[in-house]
Amino acid sequence: MGDFTMASVVPCPPPQSQSTMLTTLWLLLSFAVPLPGFYVSFSCPNEKQCQRALLSDNDVFLPCNSSGSQWYFFLQDGTSWSHTLSSASNIEIIPDSGVLIQSPLPSQTGFYHCQDKDGLQVVQYEIDFQDVSTLHITHKGLGQKPLRNESLSLGGKGIVFTRWEPWQDCNRCGGLGERKRLGYCYIEEPLQEPMPCWLYLGGRKVWSSRMRPEMQVDACHVPCTALTSDYVPFDNFEITEESGSVWLTCPLGSVYR
Structure with missing residues (x-):
């Protein structure tokens, strides 16, 4: 089935009641450089197919450690295999490393297939992004x-x-x-x-x-x-009592932690 690995925790920016200088510094940095977020890494043995359910809107990294690897995907809407994985604005292919899917959509449920430069399967992820x-x-x-x-x-x-x-x-x-x-x-x-x-x-x-x-x-x-340094002193989600819906309160947060 594969295992999850938690990675790259980034705290929420300081609240408005704290120092204006710290808040301004955070905003400047957030626009100046891409900040690492929090995501889960879904590992799968080579030459295997791994199946997993995840929540939409929470980042996930799919590893594929193969030089010159290529990605194909098949969405669950009846379309055929496609080589246009990188055309999605929320998907980043990291060469020789894997794929980072930021805020995945339920419509991106499907098969994510990685093969090496000789066309042989390295790994295939079958992911169900369930609607958060x-x-x-x-x-x-x-x-x-x-x-x-x-x-x-x-x-x-x-x-x-x-x-x-x-x-x-x-x-x-x-x-x-x-x-x-x-x-x-x-x-x-x-x-x-x-x-x-x-x-x-x-x-x-x-x-x-x-x-x-x-x-x-x-x-x-x-x-x-x-x-205790691993404990997070804030909640990264809030619940609306009227509707029972949930959302993340930190732009770089994740419901997985």
Whole structure:
């Protein structure tokens, strides 16, 4: 399935209440040089195909360590293989290294294929970018329940369910904090491996209120240790109580941490 690696954390700019000089310096630097953001790196063994669900609007890096490599992609809208990956404004091909997709769109769900200069496959990523704007949010400490499994009839006996990631670290130490975990929409049929929902559906137009990613929040309390420098003293997302929608409060933030 492949593994995720967290990379390049950049804090949000200082709030307006802090020094005007620091705020001005941040703005000048942000326009002068490209700032590193926070992204997850999805590793996959050579000559393998790896499948994963991710959230849209959160940066991801797909490695391909091969000299002279070329990228092809196949989107889940029924189009054919294309060599125009670099034509997308939010995709940067880094030679001999991989592809950085910034704020990926749900419509960019599909297969990302890297081959070497001899035309042999190095790695293929099958990515389902699930729509972060439909994120279903619950708080475990308040007794709120995640989405239930549901059946889906598409000529078979599919079950729609949430595959949960491990809990992330507590957002503070030495006091009451919060932690969160992400869950992705998957579909499973009898005797078959589960697949992320929109990779399973392909080009079929199917809608269900159950087919959405989830985020669960819970209270946490951890002691401060020598590693407390890794804790982030601010939340990188906010939740609208009326609609239950979520958005990042830091332009370079990521819901993955």
